[in-house]
Amino acid sequence: MISNLKVKYIFILLLINLLSTQNIAFAQVDTQPQIDSLSTLFHNATELEEKKKLLKSLSNLYERKGNWEKYEEIVKQMLLLQEEKEDSFYLAETYNKLGISNSILGKNQEAVNYFQKALEINIAQKEHLIEANSYENMGAAYKDMGDYSNAVDCLLKSLEIRKESNHPRIFNNYMKLAVLQQLLDDIPNQDYYLGLAKQELQKRDSVSPSNFAIFYNELGNIYKTREMFDSCIVFYKNVIRYSEQIGWNLGIAEGLGNLADVYFETGVLDSSIIYHKQSLKLSEKILDCMGASEEYLYIAELYQELNKNDSVLFYASEALRKAEECNLLREQSLALKFIADYQSSQNKFEQAFIFLQRHYTVNDAISSADIKNNISELETKYQTKVKEQQIDLLTTENRLKNQRLRAGIFLIAVLIIVILLILYILNIRRNQAELKQNDLQQQVLRSQMNPHFIFNVLGSIQNFMLQNENREASKFLSQFASLTRGTLNNSVAETISLADEISMLKNYVELEKMRSGNKFDFNIIYSNDLEVDLIRIPPMLIQPFVENSIKHGFKNLEREGFLSLHISDKTDWVEFIIEDNGNGIHKNDEIAKEHQSMAMNIFEKRRKLIQQKHHKKFTFELLNLNDTNPKLSGVKITIDIPVLNND
Amino acid sequence: MIKAVIIDDEPAMQEVNSRLLADYFPGIKLMGKADSVETGVRLIQTVEPDLVLLDIEIKGGSGFQILQQLRPYKFKVVFITAFDNYAIKAIKFSAHDYIMKPVNETEFQQAIQRTLADIEKNTDDQVQTDILMDSFRKEIQSKKLVLKTIDSLHIIDISDILFCQSDNSYTTFYFENNERIVVSKSIKEYVELLKDYSFFRPHQSYLVNLNHVKKIDKTDGGFIIMKNKKEIPVSLRQKKQLISLLEQL
Numbered sequence A: 001m002i003s004n005l006k007v008k009y010i011f012i013l014l015l016i017n018l019l020s021t022q023n024i025a026f027a028q029v030d031t032q033p034q035i036d037s038l039s040t041l042f043h044n045a046t047e048l049e050e051k052k053k054l055l056k057s058l059s060n061l062y063e064r065k066g067n068w069e070k071y072e073e074i075v076k077q078m079l080l081l082q083e084e085k086e087d088s089f090y091l092a093e094t095y096n097k098l099g100i101s102n103s104i105l106g107k108n109q110e111a112v113n114y115f116q117k118a119l120e121i122n123i124a125q126k127e128h129l130i131e132a133n134s135y136e137n138m139g140a141a142y143k144d145m146g147d148y149s150n151a152v153d154c155l156l157k158s159l160e161i162r163k164e165s166n167h168p169r170i171f172n173n174y175m176k177l178a179v180l181q182q183l184l185d186d187i188p189n190q191d192y193y194l195g196l197a198k199q200e201l202q203k204r205d206s207v208s209p210s211n212f213a214i215f216y217n218e219l220g221n222i223y224k225t226r227e228m229f230d231s232c233i234v235f236y237k238n239v240i241r242y243s244e245q246i247g248w249n250l251g252i253a254e255g256l257g258n259l260a261d262v263y264f265e266t267g268v269l270d271s272s273i274i275y276h277k278q279s280l281k282l283s284e285k286i287l288d289c290m291g292a293s294e295e296y297l298y299i300a301e302l303y304q305e306l307n308k309n310d311s312v313l314f315y316a317s318e319a320l321r322k323a324e325e326c327n328l329l330r331e332q333s334l335a336l337k338f339i340a341d342y343q344s345s346q347n348k349f350e351q352a353f354i355f356l357q358r359h360y361t362v363n364d365a366i367s368s369a370d371i372k373n374n375i376s377e378l379e380t381k382y383q384t385k386v387k388e389q390q391i392d393l394l395t396t397e398n399r400l401k402n403q404r405l406r407a408g409i410f411l412i413a414v415l416i417i418v419i420l421l422i423l424y425i426l427n428i429r430r431n432q433a434e435l436k437q438n439d440l441q442q443q444v445l446r447s448q449m450n451p452h453f454i455f456n457v458l459g460s461i462q463n464f465m466l467q468n469e470n471r472e473a474s475k476f477l478s479q480f481a482s483l484t485r486g487t488l489n490n491s492v493a494e495t496i497s498l499a500d501e502i503s504m505l506k507n508y509v510e511l512e513k514m515r516s517g518n519k520f521d522f523n524i525i526y527s528n529d530l531e532v533d534l535i536r537i538p539p540m541l542i543q544p545f546v547e548n549s550i551k552h553g554f555k556n557l558e559r560e561g562f563l564s565l566h567i568s569d570k571t572d573w574v575e576f577i578i579e580d581n582g583n584g585i586h587k588n589d590e591i592a593k594e595h596q597s598m599a600m601n602i603f604e605k606r607r608k609l610i611q612q613k614h615h616k617k618f619t620f621e622l623l624n625l626n627d628t629n630p631k632l633s634g635v636k637i638t639i640d641i642p643v644l645n646n647d
Numbered sequence B: 001m002i003k004a005v006i007i008d009d010e011p012a013m014q015e016v017n018s019r020l021l022a023d024y025f026p027g028i029k030l031m032g033k034a035d036s037v038e039t040g041v042r043l044i045q046t047v048e049p050d051l052v053l054l055d056i057e058i059k060g061g062s063g064f065q066i067l068q069q070l071r072p073y074k075f076k077v078v079f080i081t082a083f084d085n086y087a088i089k090a091i092k093f094s095a096h097d098y099i100m101k102p103v104n105e106t107e108f109q110q111a112i113q114r115t116l117a118d119i120e121k122n123t124d125d126q127v128q129t130d131i132l133m134d135s136f137r138k139e140i141q142s143k144k145l146v147l148k149t150i151d152s153l154h155i156i157d158i159s160d161i162l163f164c165q166s167d168n169s170y171t172t173f174y175f176e177n178n179e180r181i182v183v184s185k186s187i188k189e190y191v192e193l194l195k196d197y198s199f200f201r202p203h204q205s206y207l208v209n210l211n212h213v214k215k216i217d218k219t220d221g222g223f224i225i226m227k228n229k230k231e232i233p234v235s236l237r238q239k240k241q242l243i244s245l246l247e248q249l
Helices: A002-019 A032-044 A048-065 A068-084 A088-104 A108-125 A128-145 A148-165 A170-183 A187-203 A209-225 A229-245 A249-265 A269-285 A289-305 A309-325 A329-345 A349-448 A451-466 A470-490 A498-516 A543-553 A590-614 B011-024 B037-047 B063-070 B086-093 B105-121 B126-137 B187-197 B236-248
Strands: A520-526 A561-569 A573-580 A619-624 A635-642 B002-007 B028-034 B051-055 B076-081 B097-100 B144-148 B153-157 B163-167 B170-174 B180-183 B199-203 B206-209 B213-217 B223-226 B231-233
Touching (some): A048 A088, A088 A128, A187 A209, A229 A249, A249 A289, A269 A289, A289 A309, A309 A329, A329 A349, A451 A470, A470 A498, A498 A520, A543 A573, A543 A635, A590 A635, B011 B028, B051 B105, B076 B086, B076 B105, B086 B144, B163 B187, B170 B187, B199 B231, B199 B236, B206 B231, B213 B236
Parallel strands (some): B002 B028
Antiparallel strands (some): A561 A573, A619 A635, B144 B153, B170 B180, B199 B206, B223 B231
16 A cells, blocks of 8 residues: 555656656755745745746745645646736646646546646647647546546557657656556556667666666566566665665655565565665655655554564554654554554553544544545536536537528528529520510511612602602602601610501501502591500501501402501500401412511511510401401401500 | 792702792792801891791701801791701790601691791790700700790790690690690690600690699599699509609609
């Protein structure tokens, strides 16, 4: 039990050496005067940097003294100072220190947390060597928690970083890994790491003897568990030898204690006592209360074995005295229990009872302290857990929120793109429709004012002039001018008033009538109420049908032709009924068909375009009168043109 | 004897018009022809005509420049123009007569006949000339309109017109205090002229100054009630547009 405590202490000393390697042999000096003077300096200090430095030195002193409660208190003050001005390097160092104190005080989970914080800062700052130290310390904390796999993991990470710079502390990694292998019961691996550690030691010219001491101490421990006691003795003697070389009392004490243990195990009690006494002397010298008390008790036990009753009681009382002097409850309890048992074995029941009573009183104090510790530990553990859960919850929530946000943004982006695309396509289509419409209107213009028509009209006018019918010629000329003016104005317009459309049709038919030599007559019929000025329709849709009636219906007609155009208001559309008494449409009339189909073609295109653009009904119907009544001939065409007033 | 000159840069048109004048109006003596601003001004100054047939587009500028240079003048002008443009608008605002090319003989006769009547009456038409020039310069934003009746020239503020009513080829203008003026022109002419002065045609036979509208009665197909309480029918077709126009006012 005693040596286990010390092993742990040495293991941790390995950590501490990181920070103050120059002070291997520190423990023999009384640090109290230094602590007092530093405290005074700290209370008078005003500069932040100075305060920081003083606290750091103070913490190092408490560390040497082994007063971990005070040490932790100081480190917490360091943490508070850090808050005044951000200094991540200093913060990392503080976290490391807190980790060490927590680790030694048995609060391993907290220690791991502090090391983790230090580690994060180191990684962020790319301080790789310090990062390796943090990993090493974390490994130690994990080991004490019994989490060996994490411990191995941390030590290997530390090793990896150090290998890059061939750092001397690679040795420490190997040693700790070897110790861990023992806990994992993996003897071959343990030997492997021990071998590597030894290589590491021999490789270097200026290796600190302390490293050899540590190495041999571990080796001794290992061989002890393997029950190879002869080797053990050699190894522990090496520990003492190397520690003596540098005056490292703690190392010597450790070696001596271990040696004594081995002799005890092998039954060589005399030697055991001798080594324990040497160890005791050393502990007294370095003011190690705990060690001294333990050694006294150990010697007492040994004398009991040897039945040297005087010595037993003396050493046991010394152990108790030492424990009381330094207020070490556990050691007091152990010593009291030992004395009580011993008195009882000597049949001194009264004495035994008194000591037992004292033992229980101390135990009560310990357990109440323990309970307090336990409760506060449990409390912090609970709070950490709650916080972790909250953090987990928050991160999950955040992740969910982020995912939703991302999904939302993505959706909106897609929607916008789709809408833009649709608008773009619609725009293109509208432009195309417009172009198409313009094109068609040009075609209408060309078809109405086709050269054939123009020159025929001019020719007719010329004919009047030649026959000296100047008045007639002049009249038709002005009519032709008026039609031309109307066509030029209206063929580009989207809508035209019904009045203008009627007037253009009238002009056109008059001209045709003149050309034909009055072979037909015509009539345009509509009610006085018809809102000719208000109704607006697409221009020049009727003319092709009138033209067809005159050109084909009245061609070679023997009787007088008659053309009527009825116009009526159907609110949403205007109905045009064009009726002639001409030849009608004969299916074998190829030429008529061809011409008709061309005019029809343009009309049909315009009809579809207007219907599509204005979403209004636009129909037309062609009826051969001969089909309904054999006595009749001619064609009746009904066209319903949509009114486009409010479009 | 009425003295006339023709100013036109197209020799054929000069010929046509002089022919028509000779054929239909033996009482008019053609004193000369010109084809540019410069020669036109000189001709008019020399012969001091009663009637000028004036083309708007002539060599060296526009017919209006001749009038501008000769102001004030006493002769009457009949404009001749090939195509409908803003110049026609000015002519219409000032109620001058005009003839479109190529000449329609009926229109020609009517226009000259009306002008001869004016010459006989010897009315002072200086204001008419002012409005013509103003309208031409400002292109459209004249605030005055000339209404010509058989016996007089009415110079009116466009904003004073309440509404116009059509009766075939006559148009009646209504004003405050039940005053009215009847002109022998179709309402269609005025629709074009007045559409930029918040006039609206709610019905085939009516042209209304929206600034004098009191309210819209939506019952029974709809009526506009003017500030002088006169009711004007609204065509179903124009209702929607009327309401949106009134909302903008």
